Amino acid sequence: xxxxISYIALLLLLVFSSTSLATQIxxxxxxxxxxxFIENGKQGIFIEIIDEIFKQLPEYKVEYIFxxxxxxxxxxxxxxxxxxxxxxxxxSTVNAYLSEPIFRFRDVAISKKSAQLKINNISxxxxxxxxxxxxxxxxxxDEYKQIxxxxxxxxxxxxxxxxxxxxxxxxxxxxxxxINIFWYDLNNKHYAKYKDVAHSDFTVHYLWPRxxxxxxxxxxxxxxxxxxxxxELKLNGTIEKIYSRYEM
Numbered sequence: 001x002x003x004x005i006s007y008i009a010l011l012l013l014l015v016f017s018s019t020s021l022a023t024q025i026x027x028x029x030x031x032x033x034x035x036x037f038i039e040n041g042k043q044g045i046f047i048e049i050i051d052e053i054f055k056q057l058p059e060y061k062v063e064y065i066f067x068x069x070x071x072x073x074x075x076x077x078x079x080x081x082x083x084x085x086x087x088x089x090x091x092s093t094v095n096a097y098l099s100e101p102i103f104r105f106r107d108v109a110i111s112k113k114s115a116q117l118k119i120n121n122i123s124x125x126x127x128x129x130x131x132x133x134x135x136x137x138x139x140x141x142d143e144y145k146q147i148x149x150x151x152x153x154x155x156x157x158x159x160x161x162x163x164x165x166x167x168x169x170x171x172x173x174x175x176x177x178x179i180n181i182f183w184y185d186l187n188n189k190h191y192a193k194y195k196d197v198a199h200s201d202f203t204v205h206y207l208w209p210r211x212x213x214x215x216x217x218x219x220x221x222x223x224x225x226x227x228x229x230x231x232e233l234k235l236n237g238t239i240e241k242i243y244s245r246y247e248m
Contacts, residue, residue: 023061024059024060024061025060025061025063026054026060026061026062026063026083026084027063027065027081027082027083027084028050028062028063028064028065028082028083028084028085028086029065029067029071029072029075029076029081029082029084029085029086030046030047030050030064030065030066030067030072030086030087031066031067031068031069031072031086031087032066032067032068033181034181034184035180035181035183035184035246036087036103036180037066037086037087039066042064045180045242045243045246046086046087046103047064048242049102049103049239049242050062050086050215052233052238052239052242053226053229053230053233056229056232057225057226057229065081065082069087072085072086072087072088073085073088073092073094076088076094076095076096076216076218077093077094077095077096083217083218083219083222084215084216084217084218084222085215085216086103086213086215086216087103087213087214088213088214088215088216089211089213089214090213090214094216096216096217096218097216097217097218097219097220097223098214098215098216098217098223099214099215099216099217099223099226099227099230100214100227100230100231101212101213101214102212102213102214102215102230102239103212103213103214103215104210104211104212104213104243105178105180105210105211105212105213106178106179106180106206106208106209106210106211107136107139107140107176107177107178107179107207107208107211108176108177108178108179108182108204108205108206108207108208109125109130109174109175109176109204109205109207110167110174110175110176110179110182110202110203110204110205111167111173111174111175111202111203111205112167112201112202112203113200113201113202113203114201115173117173117174117203117205119174119205119207120205121207122140122141122143122144122147122207123143123147125144125147125151125174125207126147126150126151127151127153128151128153128173128174129153129154129171129172129173129174130148130151130153130154130155130172130173130174130175130176131155131156131157131162131163131166131167131171131172131174131175131176132148132154132155132156132157132163132175132176132177133156133157133158133160133163133176133177133178134156134157134158135156136148136156136176136177137149137156140176140208141208153172155172160177160178160181160182160185161185161188163175163176163177164182164185164186179204179247180246180247183199183246183247184246186199
């Protein structure tokens with residue numbers, strides 16, 4: 001009888017141990033800026049990519065913690081509130097292990113097709129009426145910075161929706177910012193009052209290359225595992241398919 005009880009106890013221990021391993025909670029710090037991270041519904045481009053990665057690691061249960069980018073960096077460096085930080089740029093001072101580049105952005109210039117603007121180089125922006133995101137002059141290169149400084153029709157704005165509104169309303173000729181944010185903004189009912197709200201009504205001027213950011217891990221072994229999965233998902237086209245659903 002004692003042997004049977006001991007056997008059952010051992011069996012229960014093994015079952016609970018395996019269950020514990022299978023449901024290890026991984027706290028992942030993410031931003032809250034559509035369409036990359038959307039807190040409502042826990043969705044967005046980057047959320048989809050993270051979900052796809054951790055499908056390959058079923059022993060982890062991802063718990064998303066939404067916060068500002070500045071706080072994400074602080075939390076991964078100095079606290080135990082998160083295990084993984086997302087959207088960390090290589091220039092950041094981070095006390096963690098960076099994954100392969102995985103999240104991408106692309107700043108572009110966008111104008112109404114009806115304006116027939118020919119903008120093939122940064123120099124073609126000279127003298128144009130421009131609405132850009134806050135900090136663009138520090139991120140888009142010296143040539144752009146010098147052009148912006150001399151342009152009295154240039155302005156920067158803290159919210160992307162402001163730059164979209166200014167271009168749609170005709171107050172500015174060009175909107176400068178991330179292309180995916182623009183397409184997302186365009187679907188907002190706030191812009192229904194404008195006639196030119198179809199994607200085909202705009203010209204996208206690709207003046208800057210894509211920029212990539214990373215995931216940052218406190219656990220180096222997990223980072224190594226995730227990197228292997230990222231490489232596989234890039235190779236089989238899974239990640240590109242996610243981006244292609246959002247990019248026009």
